[in-house]
Amino acid sequence: MSAEVILEVRDLAKSFGGVRAVDGISFSLKRNELMGVIGPNGSGKTTLVNLLSGFVKPDAGQVVYQGRGITGWAPYRIAEQGISRTFQMAKPFYQLPAFKNVVVPLISPRVKRLAGGAYGDRDAVAKDLLEEVGFERDSWVISKQASVLPHGYLKRLELARCLALRPDVLILDELFSGLSLAEVASLVPVIEKLMVQGKTIVMVEHRLKELFRIADRVIVLNFGQKIAEGEPEEVMVQDDVRKAYLGSEAED
Amino acid sequence: MLTGYLIYGLINSVVLVLVALGFNLTFGISGVANFAFGALYVTAGFLAWIGLNTLSLPYWVSAPLAVLITAVLAGLLYRVVVLRVRGLVVSEVIATFGVGLALLELFRFLGFIGFEYTLPDAGDFSLSLLGVLVDSQRLLIVAMGAALTAFLWLFTRYTTTGRAFRAIAQDEHTALTLGINTERTATIAVAFGAGYAAIAALVILPLGTIAVNEGYNVLVNALAVCIVGGLGSTLGVIVASFLIGTAQTLTAAYLGTHWMMIVSLVAILLILLVRPSGLFGSHKQLEERI
Numbered sequence: 001m002s003a004e005v006i007l008e009v010r011d012l013a014k015s016f017g018g019v020r021a022v023d024g025i026s027f028s029l030k031r032n033e034l035m036g037v038i039g040p041n042g043s044g045k046t047t048l049v050n051l052l053s054g055f056v057k058p059d060a061g062q063v064v065y066q067g068r069g070i071t072g073w074a075p076y077r078i079a080e081q082g083i084s085r086t087f088q089m090a091k092p093f094y095q096l097p098a099f100k101n102v103v104v105p106l107i108s109p110r111v112k113r114l115a116g117g118a119y120g121d122r123d124a125v126a127k128d129l130l131e132e133v134g135f136e137r138d139s140w141v142i143s144k145q146a147s148v149l150p151h152g153y154l155k156r157l158e159l160a161r162c163l164a165l166r167p168d169v170l171i172l173d174e175l176f177s178g179l180s181l182a183e184v185a186s187l188v189p190v191i192e193k194l195m196v197q198g199k200t201i202v203m204v205e206h207r208l209k210e211l212f213r214i215a216d217r218v219i220v221l222n223f224g225q226k227i228a229e230g231e232p233e234e235v236m237v238q239d240d241v242r243k244a245y246l247g248s249e250a251e252d
Numbered sequence: 253m254l255t256g257y258l259i260y261g262l263i264n265s266v267v268l269v270l271v272a273l274g275f276n277l278t279f280g281i282s283g284v285a286n287f288a289f290g291a292l293y294v295t296a297g298f299l300a301w302i303g304l305n306t307l308s309l310p311y312w313v314s315a316p317l318a319v320l321i322t323a324v325l326a327g328l329l330y331r332v333v334v335l336r337v338r339g340l341v342v343s344e345v346i347a348t349f350g351v352g353l354a355l356l357e358l359f360r361f362l363g364f365i366g367f368e369y370t371l372p373d374a375g376d377f378s379l380s381l382l383g384v385l386v387d388s389q390r391l392l393i394v395a396m397g398a399a400l401t402a403f404l405w406l407f408t409r410y411t412t413t414g415r416a417f418r419a420i421a422q423d424e425h426t427a428l429t430l431g432i433n434t435e436r437t438a439t440i441a442v443a444f445g446a447g448y449a450a451i452a453a454l455v456i457l458p459l460g461t462i463a464v465n466e467g468y469n470v471l472v473n474a475l476a477v478c479i480v481g482g483l484g485s486t487l488g489v490i491v492a493s494f495l496i497g498t499a500q501t502l503t504a505a506y507l508g509t510h511w512m513m514i515v516s517l518v519a520i521l522l523i524l525l526v527r528p529s530g531l532f533g534s535h536k537q538l539e540e541r542i
Contacts, residue, residue, distance in 0.1 A: 053429065074435075075428035085429055093422040104419055107412060108431040165430060 006031040006200050007052075007083075007169060012061035013224075014047055021047040023224035024061070029169070029202065034195055036211045036232070037204045039221035040244055045204045046088060048221070049173045052202070053085040054078040065169075080110050084167035088174040088204075090154035092146035098135070098157055099142045102126035105164040114166050129160045133190055152183045159190070169200045176207040184210050212236075220244065256384045257505050258498070263390045265497025266397035267456055271470050272477035272489045273400060274448030280484030281417045282438035283424075284334055286326070287345055288352030289449055290471030296322040296450030297462035298359055301369055311372060319450040326446030330439050356467045364464065373458035389458050396455045400448060404486065417441055421484060469513065476516035480523045482530025491531060495519070 007029040014022045022044045029035055037045050050056040052063060054075035063071045070078055079085075092101050105111060106122045131137045133156040141153060149157065155175060162170055176184045184207060191214055194201065205211040212218070212232035220228040220235055222244040228235050235241055275289045286292075296318045303314030329351055337343035377388040408414035416437045419427040424434050449470075457466070476496055481488025500515045523530060 055425070055428070074433070075425075076431050076433045079429050079431040087425065087429075091423045091426045093419060093426065095422055104415070105430040107415065110431050161426075161430070 004031045005029065006066060008062075008064040009052070010062045010064075012048070012051055012063065013059050014051055014056055015059055020224045022051060022058075025221070025224070025226050026061075027219055027226065027229065029200060031168075031200055032195065032198050033216050034191075034201045034203065034214055036215035036218040037202060037221065038206070038208060038211070038218055043221040043244075044224040045221055046173060047224075049085060049171050049202075049204055052078075052171055053083060079165060079167075080108075082110070082166070082168040083171065084162040084165045084169070085171040086155075086158040086162050086173055086175060088177060090151070090158050092149070092154060092157055092161075094145070094147040096146055097143045098146055098149060098153070099123060099126045099130055101146055101157055102129050102160050102164045105161055108165060110165055126160075126164065129164055130156070132163070132193075133157075133160045134186055135160075151178050152180070155179060155183075156187070159187075163194075167199070169202065170194070171202045171204075173204050174206060175203065176205060176210060188214060208236075255382050257501055259381055259384045259386065261498035261501035262494075263386070263394060264501045265494040266394050267452075268473055268477050268493035268497045269397045269490055270393065270400065270452035270456060271449070272474045272481075272493060273404065273486070274445035274452065275474040276445075276478045276481070276484065276486065276489045277404065277417075277448065278442050278445030279478065280486075281421050281441035282330070284330065284338075284344055284438070284442060285341075285348070286329075286442060286445060287349035287471065288326070288329060288355065289348075289445070289474055290467035290469070291352035291355040292322050292326055292446045293449040293453045293470045294359065294462065294464060294467040295325065295355060296453040297371060297457045297466075298364055298369070300371055300454055301462060304372070315454050318454065319447050322450035323443040323447035327439050327443035330442040334442075335435070352467065352471070356464050360464045364462070367461055369462040370460075371454065371458045371462065389455070393455050396451065400451065401486070401490070404448075413437065413440060472513065472516050476520050479530055480519050482533025485530065485532040488530055488532035492519075 005028045009028070010026050012022055012025045013020065025044070025048060027035070037048065039045055047056060051058050054070075054073050054077070057072045061071070062069060065078075065081060065083060068081075070081065092098075093104065096104075103122045103126045106125055127137055127142060130142050135142050135153065135156060141149070146154070146157065155178070159172070159175060162172075176187065179187070188210055191201065191203075195214075203211060203215065215232050217230065218232050218235050219226050220241050222240075227244060228238050228241050271293070275286060278284060278286050278289075299318035299321055300314050303309045303317055304311065307314070309317070329348070333347050333351060334344055337347055374388040374392045378385045379388075379391060380386075408418055416427070416432050419430070419432055420434050420437055420441075427434055460466075473496075477489055477492045480496065481490075481492030496516060496519050499519070500512050503515050504512045527533075
């Protein structure tokens, strides 16, 4: 299998005040790889997501995407290039019906370009995408205003909206958080299917059991630094990883 | 007698709609409370006057040019000044208010004071409505109010830029992740709002003179309407304009014109006491912030 690197991160760093939220993190992501990012609360996971998606500008370091430096680019330009993210706290367009939320990205320049002008009936495409992430196509839910959707559906909506941009790389910020075991169990096959379709995924996750089932590789953060990297099984037996996790739980 | 007051109250309400639409549009989309709004309104008036009288341009050149220049000025104000303090709400208010003050007082300093500063009106034509004579300029104001409201509605539903406006208004971060350039769109929104102020000035100012102090009155009225209606809500602007507009006219009729300005201020105070997010305020953040 060819190991083309799609996203390369070198010595990325960001401080807020005196706190080094992300302190010199490096990794490289291969095309069609699913990389998990784990670590205790406050270890810098979400800051890393914000750095990769352009919401926060790094103090130092580089992000190279498909051979192109995108360090410090604005979020909309990064999205346009094909890196799409979800938010930990779902952020739909609350006043729009669920499926219209997915229509918005379908009007974006990126989708226009990729579709070559022929994208057909956007409402239908949006509903297809919602079905893909587990909405029932003919139910009333997809036409409901997003502000009244239950949490589980909002998380799926985040994913669908992300997918509508036809991204190459998806960054999922705690997609599983707040979901029931059954909901997570139904989302896992959705993600596995995306991997079959050739997507590259970065998953920030606290639900380790489910993550380890699907991740090819995991990096572990603590106090803004990468303290371990490897396949899920080998990472979790490392001493410092256990300490970071148990330590934080003891303090909680 | 009362019919007359009510009809003139209605017209005054449309004046408020015209004045507040632009302010509200800018705030709803970019989150920037443009306190230079009144100054931009007056600037549009003086620009049109300069075009007509100093440069002797025909009206159909001078008026659109005044609107265009005002919009560009506002866009520049956003890019050059507001963007640097973006997100710091108090700084945004101070910065825009400061620029507005400078602009207004510059006109005063340059000597733009007097009764000769007027804009041409729509001509000697009037219509009798329920026995009340309404002149052509006021009819034009009502028509323009309806036209601009309809245009805004269509624009935000059927154009890509308008849809981007709505996306940003609902969630700027999400808009960004979908490839919407929110800063460019916000710049357009600020310019658009100022363009609306300029058009309002061109139809309203012929009723009186172009005076520097109008800038302050317009700002207070726009603020009152937007706060009472609920910042960012177009429906709120319309309803609040009719409430305040009618109240102002009745106050002027029964108490005296010098009491008119009090109406807006009392309206602001009352709504902040009773319902801080305004009549149609969809800004849940306001409640969450508290």
